[in-house]
Amino acid sequence: MASIPLRNPSPEALEKLSRIVGPERIRTTPAELYVYAFNAGMHRAMPGAVVQPMDPFQISAIVSLANEYNFVIIPRGSGTSLCGHTAAVAGGLVIDLQGMNRIKEIEPGDLICVVEPGVVCDRLNAALKKHRFFIPGPASSEVATLGGMVASNSSGDKALKYGATRDYVLGMEAVMPTGEIVRFGTRTIKNSSGYQMEKLMVGMEGTLGIITEITLRMAPLPQKTAACVASFEHLSQAGRTVAEIIGVPILPVQLELMSRACIEAVNKATKLNLPPAGGMLLIACDGHPEAVRTEIEAIRTICSRNEAFRVDYTEDPKRIDELWKGRKQMIPSLSALKPEFATVMLADDMAVPISRVPEAIVGFEEIERQYDILIPTYGHAGDGNLHTKVLLDPENPDHWKQAERAVESIYDLVLKLGGTVTGEHGVAMSKAEYFKKERADSIPFMRAIKHALDPRNIMNPYKIFDWDDGFLSHLRYPVEVSK
Amino acid sequence: MNRTFDDLAKQKLETINCTMCGYCKAVCPVFIDVGWDSASPRGRMTLAYGLLTGEIEPDISIADRLFQCTNCTDCMRRCPSGAKCPEVVRAARREMVKLGFVRPAQQALVGNIETTGNIFADPELNLPEQDGPNLLFIGCQHLSRPNATKKTIRLLDRIGIQVGIMTEVCCGFPLDVMGFTEAHAAQKQRFEDRFRADGRPVITLCPSCLVHLREHYQPSTSHILQEIDRRLDTITMLPQSGTVTYHDPCDLSRGAKIIDEPRRILKKMGYDLVEMSTSGNQSRCCGGGGGILTWDSEISDHLSRRRIEEAVATGADMIVTACATCEQTLKKGTRMYAEQSGTQPIPVRHLLDLLSKALA
Numbered sequence: 001m002a003s004i005p006l007r008n009p010s011p012e013a014l015e016k017l018s019r020i021v022g023p024e025r026i027r028t029t030p031a032e033l034y035v036y037a038f039n040a041g042m043h044r045a046m047p048g049a050v051v052q053p054m055d056p057f058q059i060s061a062i063v064s065l066a067n068e069y070n071f072v073i074i075p076r077g078s079g080t081s082l083c084g085h086t087a088a089v090a091g092g093l094v095i096d097l098q099g100m101n102r103i104k105e106i107e108p109g110d111l112i113c114v115v116e117p118g119v120v121c122d123r124l125n126a127a128l129k130k131h132r133f134f135i136p137g138p139a140s141s142e143v144a145t146l147g148g149m150v151a152s153n154s155s156g157d158k159a160l161k162y163g164a165t166r167d168y169v170l171g172m173e174a175v176m177p178t179g180e181i182v183r184f185g186t187r188t189i190k191n192s193s194g195y196q197m198e199k200l201m202v203g204m205e206g207t208l209g210i211i212t213e214i215t216l217r218m219a220p221l222p223q224k225t226a227a228c229v230a231s232f233e234h235l236s237q238a239g240r241t242v243a244e245i246i247g248v249p250i251l252p253v254q255l256e257l258m259s260r261a262c263i264e265a266v267n268k269a270t271k272l273n274l275p276p277a278g279g280m281l282l283i284a285c286d287g288h289p290e291a292v293r294t295e296i297e298a299i300r301t302i303c304s305r306n307e308a309f310r311v312d313y314t315e316d317p318k319r320i321d322e323l324w325k326g327r328k329q330m331i332p333s334l335s336a337l338k339p340e341f342a343t344v345m346l347a348d349d350m351a352v353p354i355s356r357v358p359e360a361i362v363g364f365e366e367i368e369r370q371y372d373i374l375i376p377t378y379g380h381a382g383d384g385n386l387h388t389k390v391l392l393d394p395e396n397p398d399h400w401k402q403a404e405r406a407v408e409s410i411y412d413l414v415l416k417l418g419g420t421v422t423g424e425h426g427v428a429m430s431k432a433e434y435f436k437k438e439r440a441d442s443i444p445f446m447r448a449i450k451h452a453l454d455p456r457n458i459m460n461p462y463k464i465f466d467w468d469d470g471f472l473s474h475l476r477y478p479v480e481v482s483k
Numbered sequence: 484m485n486r487t488f489d490d491l492a493k494q495k496l497e498t499i500n501c502t503m504c505g506y507c508k509a510v511c512p513v514f515i516d517v518g519w520d521s522a523s524p525r526g527r528m529t530l531a532y533g534l535l536t537g538e539i540e541p542d543i544s545i546a547d548r549l550f551q552c553t554n555c556t557d558c559m560r561r562c563p564s565g566a567k568c569p570e571v572v573r574a575a576r577r578e579m580v581k582l583g584f585v586r587p588a589q590q591a592l593v594g595n596i597e598t599t600g601n602i603f604a605d606p607e608l609n610l611p612e613q614d615g616p617n618l619l620f621i622g623c624q625h626l627s628r629p630n631a632t633k634k635t636i637r638l639l640d641r642i643g644i645q646v647g648i649m650t651e652v653c654c655g656f657p658l659d660v661m662g663f664t665e666a667h668a669a670q671k672q673r674f675e676d677r678f679r680a681d682g683r684p685v686i687t688l689c690p691s692c693l694v695h696l697r698e699h700y701q702p703s704t705s706h707i708l709q710e711i712d713r714r715l716d717t718i719t720m721l722p723q724s725g726t727v728t729y730h731d732p733c734d735l736s737r738g739a740k741i742i743d744e745p746r747r748i749l750k751k752m753g754y755d756l757v758e759m760s761t762s763g764n765q766s767r768c769c770g771g772g773g774g775i776l777t778w779d780s781e782i783s784d785h786l787s788r789r790r791i792e793e794a795v796a797t798g799a800d801m802i803v804t805a806c807a808t809c810e811q812t813l814k815k816g817t818r819m820y821a822e823q824s825g826t827q828p829i830p831v832r833h834l835l836d837l838l839s840k841a842l843a
């Protein structure tokens with residue numbers, strides 16, 4: 001990609017911005033600009049200023065100013081996205097929405113709640129718990145904001161049964177790229193009223209507007225959860241078991257698959273003492289106590305039929321907690337395999353059809369052997385979503401080149417298996433190249449929508465279908481990798 | 484400009500291994516108060532990285548963020564990658580101090596220690612020497628409240644712990660945490676000159692002295708609450724009543740892992756104990772740590788007020804803590820809270836003072 005011209009707010013625009021939000025809520029100091037260049041992903045780029053507006057009117061005025069002065073806007077929640085979503089590749093103004101964090105309504109009788117975009121997922125769930133409701137969140141729920149979750153259609157380990165953020169968005173208020181404050185969707189559970197604009201805003205990664213309020217449906221907290229752990233000699237047996245359980249149909253709340261390498265990594269890093277096995281399933285069911293028991297019983301039978309050599313069952317919340325903590329320990333456990341390497345977010349969350357999960361894992365292990373880097377795999381096998389971690393020396397350009405080739409092979413395999421390059425984390429920069437392969441037919445339509453809504457290309461430009469530079473540019477590490 | 488940051492360079496791997504997941508943002512008291520990402524541990528790691536790579540020039544905006552850390556270390560507890568952010572911050576502070584980013588209040592504190600050997604610049608700040616099989620290291624804070632400290636020494640005597648007392652000098656903790664490398668090295672030397680030959684087991688009163696002595700002097704240094712807790716079965720006390728909440732000093736809970744001992748003691752004294760929403764190794768800082776009082780007392784005030792809100796929400800009639808700095812900071816917080824809410828301030832007490840009373 002030819003070098004991207006910077007579109008920072010001019011001194012005059014900064015002056016006006018300061019009048020809109022107040023001098024305390026705009027920053028151009030080196031500390032702020034440098035820090036807001038970064039996020040949880042591997043890309044970074046520095047903005048020209050950061051503001052923290054407090055209401056949609058301020059945001060609307062800012063966006064109008066951006067159109068007038070032709071500077072770029074990057075909406076931002078907690079900055080935990082993993083694919084370069086918030087990197088200011090064309091400079092511009094970061095709009096940090098963490099300060100707009102009021103929980104405005106919780107209406108159990110309507111099954112909805114209304115929040116500002118900066119509300120952190122766990123904080124909302126703590127408030128909803130008092131009413132015995134919840135909203136499923138990503139693994140980063142203790143810091144991720146609802147605005148960020150909606151804009152990247154986040155989902156977590158309960159997606160199999162409870163769906164993604166998309167499934168909870170009923171309506172919203174947003175400031176569009178031309179500055180209008182609009183309302184999309186409804187406060188009703190059902191709605192067939194024309195184009196579902198509120199759903200169009202889900203997963204748009206800050207490219208179509210700024211969400212200033214969200215109306216969400218809520219899910220009831222289950223009365224009971226029970227779990228079982230099944231160990232198999234071969235990974236393929238575990239894989240068959242997954243497809244058979246889903247096919248009954250039974251929808252467990254969580255269904256995780258671990259390969260031998262992952263079991264070893266967890267055992268090395270924790271005291272969980274998982275039995276050594278070729279493949280292991282962690283399965284949890286939730287709901288009415290009777291239903292949970294019946295489902296778990298059926299699952300145990302299926303595991304035995306598929307030659308599980310050991311099936312442990314527990315209803316003890318402490319043990320369940322321990323097991324899932326072990327599963328959550330996966331990321332640090334894998335990092336600990338090679339402490340001198342950094343874990344980078346590459347090919348980190350693809351999804352394949354549920355029945356193809358074992359093939360994908362075996363394929364990834366093959367690719368790992370081909371290239372001299374570590375790519376351990378684990379995943380939410382129940383919904384076909386797989387995670388890998390690439391461990392490499394981030395200052396070694398050769399490692400990056402190897403990673404590039406390995407990642408390409410991984411995505412080729414994923415697409416061959418009928419999958420998608422991203423099940424959870426989104427596209428932004430690091431997956432754009434492969435996303436374009438996957439969704440070739442959609443791209444002209446996505447471009448047309450973007451152009452219609454954002455004619456001056458103000459909102460988070462050069463992302464998703466508009467990123468042409470692969471994943472080796474704008475790296476946050478001190479390394480130059482030749483193209 | 485090409486600079487080399489030798490001290491910070493040793494932390495390079497830490498800055499690269501930080502995956503920037505941001506989990507630390509959920510626990511950092513300063514970020515929760517300030518709200519800008521640069522005020523989070525992840526932000527400070529980023530700034531340290533920028534200084535190291537030469538991508539940013541040291542300036543006051545960077546110094547501000549580095550010195551606003553309270554060194555509560557909750558980020559390190561939460562970090563899934565085990566990145567040692569507090570150590571990186573300290574190394575970065577050392578570099579900033581070398582470049583002259585120093586506030587008058589810091590300079591004054593350094594001067595106090597250099598000229599008088601204690602943080603209060605009080606040449607009389609010491610208790611009479613006495614002999615004993617253990618050495619009690621009292622520390623500046625407890626020396627500044629001699630009457631209470633004398634009662635604590637009597638208390639130790641009554642439960643069978645005879646302690647020796649020497650003329651003290653500051654252990655150097657404040658200099659270390661603020662990043663004054665040379666002053667710290669000199670103070671360490673002064674401290675060692677006085678205590679090197681003394682092989683007696685050391686008991687401390689102050690949580691920060693405790694962690695500092697363990698790191699730099701005697702790894703087996705113990706805290707007075709551990710000693711009392713060990714003898715709890717044999718101690719008889721006047722029964723107390725009331726509902727209290729216990730504020731864990733960061734250096735005692737996360738630093739020295741002393742969490743259950745004060746709680747067992749409070750229960751034995753007869754108090755009903757209620758916990759704040761963050762406690763034990765997840766306890767929130769009172770706003771008095773890491774030298775923040777010498778850099779940004781406004782943030783410190785906000786933090787102590789927030790901690791008081793947590794305490795008030797428990798319904799307790801009293802806040803108990805085991806650190807003299809926490810005690811003072813929280814007392815200030817209760818006054819501010821009471822003024823703003825139009826309520827009576829909730830009392831704040833040092834556990835050692837309550838113990839002296841219960842054993843009297």
Ligand SMILES: Cc1cc2nc3c(=O)[nH]c(=O)nc-3n(C[C@H](O)[C@H](O)[C@H](O)COP(=O)(O)OP(=O)(O)OC[C@H]3O[C@@H](n4cnc5c(N)ncnc54)[C@H](O)[C@@H]3O)c2cc1C
Pocket residue numbers: 039040074075076077078079080081082085086097117137138139140143144145146147148149150151152153154155156157204205206207209210211212424425460503504505
């Ligand atoms: C350790 C770790 C684990 C993770 N686990 C998961 C997981 O299990 N599942 C998952 O899906 N993701 C996961 N993520 C990725 C990330 O946390 C989620 O996508 C999260 O929802 C992002 O929220 P945020 O507030 O950090 O958004 P940000 O990173 O700040 O922003 C994300 C995107 O949303 C846009 N945006 C933010 N707020 C608004 C708004 N109000 N209006 C318009 N656009 C906006 C931004 O421009 C950006 O494009 C994980 C990340 C980490 C670091």
